[in-house]
Amino acid sequence: MAGSSNWTKRVAAAALVSSALGGSLAFCSPSNGGHPEASEWQGTERCAGVARAGKNDCSTSAHSCSGQASADNVAGEWISVPKGLCEKIAGGRVI
Numbered sequence: 643m644a645g646s647s648n649w650t651k652r653v654a655a656a657a658l659v660s661s662a663l664g665g666s667l668a669f670c671s672p673s674n675g676g677h678p679e680a681s682e683w684q685g686t687e688r689c690a691g692v693a694r695a696g697k698n699d700c701s702t703s704a705h706s707c708s709g710q711a712s713a714d715n716v717a718g719e720w721i722s723v724p725k726g727l728c729e730k731i732a733g734g735r736v737i
Contacts, residue, residue: 685724685725686722686723686724686725687722687723687724687725687726687727687728687736688720688721688722688728688736688737689720689721689722689723689727689728689731689734689735689736689737690717690718690719690720690734690735690736690737691715691716691717691719691720691733691734691735692715692721692728692731692733692734693711693714693715693716693719693720693721694711694714694715695711695712695713695714696709696710696711697709697711697721698710698711698719698720698721699720699721699722700720702718702719702720703718704718715733720737
């Protein structure tokens with residue numbers, strides 16, 4: 643079953659993204675205006691289209707900071723993930 647192997651990889655990638663969300667939200671703090679320092683983002687990339695409602699990282703044109711996504715999988719909402727992971731997630735695109 644070649645298809646089930648691909649499905650397993652997608653589930654594993656989604657689990658990794660979900661577990662990474664808790665730590666990545668700390669990048670956007672009021673003390674720095676909601677924008678992370680460059681050193682905090684090394685080794686990561688912005689992955690759009692995969693954030694859950696209320697679990698996005700930082701601002702977009704629709705709002706000012708993290709945790710304000712109003713729906714799941716909105717194209718402009720993004721999360722920070724390890725480099726190379728976004729392209730493995732269904733619906734994810736690097737911005």
